[in-house]
C-alpha cells in the first residue's frame with residue numbers, strides 16, 4: 001500500500017493535544033504507521049552526558065504520532081485534504097481530493 005504521508009509533507013494534526021498544529025514531516029515509520037512532525041508532540045527527554053558533541057541535559061524533541069491523527073495540507077490549495085491515488089503514465093502519484101492537483105510532482 002502506498003503511503004499517504006511522506007517525508008517533507010506539510011501536515012495538520014487533527015486530534016489530540018496538538019490538534020490544529022501544522023508542521024513538516026521529518027520522518028515516517030511505515031511499519032507502525034507513525035510519523036515525526038516538526039514542532040508536534042514535543043516531549044522532554046533527559047539525556048545523560050555521553051560526550052560534549054552529543055546533546056545532553058533536558059532536550060525537547062518531537063515524538064512520533066500516529067498517521068491517522070494527521071491530515072495532509074495540500075501544497076497547491078493550502079487546505080487540509082484527503083489524499084487520493086492515481087496513475088500518471090506508469091507512475092502512481094498522490095493527488096488532492098479538494099483541488100484535484102497532483103501532490104507528487106517531480
Ligand SMILES: [Zn+2]
Pocket residue numbers: 074075076077078079081096097098099100101
Ligand atoms: Zn489541493
